[in-house]
Amino acid sequence: MLYAPGAELIPFPSITAVATAVAAGMADAGVVPIENSLEGSVNETLDMLIDETQVRISQELVLPIRQCLLVKPGTQADEVRVIYSHPQALAQCRNYLAYFFPNAQVAATASTAAAVEQMMKDDQPAAAIGPQRAAQLWGAQTLAQNIQGPRPNITRFVVLTLRDHPPTGDDKTSLCFSFAEDKPGLLYQVIGEFAQRRINLAKIESRPMKDSLGSYYFLIDCQGHRQDKVVAEALAAVKAHATRFKVFGSYPRYQEGS
Amino acid sequence: MLYAPGAELIPFPSITAVATAVAAGMADAGVVPIENSLEGSVNETLDMLIDETQVRISQELVLPIRQCLLVKPGTQADEVRVIYSHPQALAQCRNYLAYFFPNAQVAATASTAAAVEQMMKDDQPAAAIGPQRAAQLWGAQTLAQNIQGPRPNITRFVVLTLRDHPPTGDDKTSLCFSFAEDKPGLLYQVIGEFAQRRINLAKIESRPMKDSLGSYYFLIDCQGHRQDKVVAEALAAVKAHATRFKVFGSYPRYQEGS
Numbered sequence: 001m002l003y004a005p006g007a008e009l010i011p012f013p014s015i016t017a018v019a020t021a022v023a024a025g026m027a028d029a030g031v032v033p034i035e036n037s038l039e040g041s042v043n044e045t046l047d048m049l050i051d052e053t054q055v056r057i058s059q060e061l062v063l064p065i066r067q068c069l070l071v072k073p074g075t076q077a078d079e080v081r082v083i084y085s086h087p088q089a090l091a092q093c094r095n096y097l098a099y100f101f102p103n104a105q106v107a108a109t110a111s112t113a114a115a116v117e118q119m120m121k122d123d124q125p126a127a128a129i130g131p132q133r134a135a136q137l138w139g140a141q142t143l144a145q146n147i148q149g150p151r152p153n154i155t156r157f158v159v160l161t162l163r164d165h166p167p168t169g170d171d172k173t174s175l176c177f178s179f180a181e182d183k184p185g186l187l188y189q190v191i192g193e194f195a196q197r198r199i200n201l202a203k204i205e206s207r208p209m210k211d212s213l214g215s216y217y218f219l220i221d222c223q224g225h226r227q228d229k230v231v232a233e234a235l236a237a238v239k240a241h242a243t244r245f246k247v248f249g250s251y252p253r254y255q256e257g258s
Numbered sequence: 259m260l261y262a263p264g265a266e267l268i269p270f271p272s273i274t275a276v277a278t279a280v281a282a283g284m285a286d287a288g289v290v291p292i293e294n295s296l297e298g299s300v301n302e303t304l305d306m307l308i309d310e311t312q313v314r315i316s317q318e319l320v321l322p323i324r325q326c327l328l329v330k331p332g333t334q335a336d337e338v339r340v341i342y343s344h345p346q347a348l349a350q351c352r353n354y355l356a357y358f359f360p361n362a363q364v365a366a367t368a369s370t371a372a373a374v375e376q377m378m379k380d381d382q383p384a385a386a387i388g389p390q391r392a393a394q395l396w397g398a399q400t401l402a403q404n405i406q407g408p409r410p411n412i413t414r415f416v417v418l419t420l421r422d423h424p425p426t427g428d429d430k431t432s433l434c435f436s437f438a439e440d441k442p443g444l445l446y447q448v449i450g451e452f453a454q455r456r457i458n459l460a461k462i463e464s465r466p467m468k469d470s471l472g473s474y475y476f477l478i479d480c481q482g483h484r485q486d487k488v489v490a491e492a493l494a495a496v497k498a499h500a501t502r503f504k505v506f507g508s509y510p511r512y513q514e515g516s
Contacts, residue, residue: 037471040301040464062471087345087366108345108366118363154471187462188446188453195446202472204445206298206463213295213320213412214460 014110023054057249059159070140084115085129096147164249171225177242272368281312315507317417328398342373343387354405422507429483435500
């Protein structure tokens, strides 16, 4: 399951920082969340993939999320006045927080790592929501575990490197594209380039182009590797329709226990 | 531009609260943000539209966002230790905050209205990011205006009521659907039901179904009213493909100055 069991693990305070560290050669690989089963796409990751020119997706990981409530050793639950975490983790734990900390102030941070760091140096009694591993890294104490609610909470992560992965025979390819004009049939034609070649689409998503309201990048995950013949043909056809076109990478499809 | 100039305006602390107020008859109409030109879809609104059974979209409004930094009268900028706002507003103003308040703590609230309310009753020197109108409502002082950065910052709002809007001849329809199985061609077929009838799609979006990773609701905005003959045909065809199918409403397409 782990990408590189012997690797040195370096925490960075945000998704963009992880990508920049890989692009700058400060890290060989970066792991960032891209999608959660409850909260949906992680927009910062999608926008980074659209904008960043050097990093590629070379692997995906699918991991269950088990959020913990972490405090400085000795802090009691009834003392906690502020709770730090990433907005996505705060959203996952909103029921727990509403029941047990209705009066605590909730503070958004750029990552769960940053949340734990900020909690540890806060003067007032604070807590952070993050994974158990963060408690070990920062010497925090775990007040509660599995506070993310009863529904399946699974996050897909992608591994960023400077090159994507060679074909394995069971791969996925992630890409984005945009159109210059808002012609009715263009998206249909593009999806047709995949459907007519029997290439399954695992996901379709849109993100704002940020120049006006109503103009979007479309992001697609399709089955197969960009070097597979039919996928290569489909991608060339999509590129011909698109104004902007970018392949984020091809990588092995995640399999349970892999 | 205003929906009902003589109406009494009641602030609610969250998007879900606005929808619930309309469903419960506490308000005749509710206005909630659905999409921003920089940050993309407002997930809480999309999930509420999927889950909520009583409210419909009866109108859309497209408004420029001008965020202000608000404080209690007399508070100086260099005293501010915590800054409250909705995560979307905080994201829009992240450059301003990084330049002028690099050391302030940033705290997420359920809405900009809740941010201003919380700021006004905070004991420590605080600020809130919100619209100018919020300053008037809560008696706050405006320290800075237009802090949302240089890119076009426009938000589309929808008006929620118990019934959608009668046809006007220039309408939009918003809907969602899902499939039981992950068949390659299904989304293509559904988009084809619109494309073959020359019905333009203004937007396509996906949201997690929250039962497992990789299962999605698709959300579409199409041109035309659900009572228009071709749109009604397309919707019936989509419904035949779908496991879950819901029309959020048909409403007049927003026009500048309307």
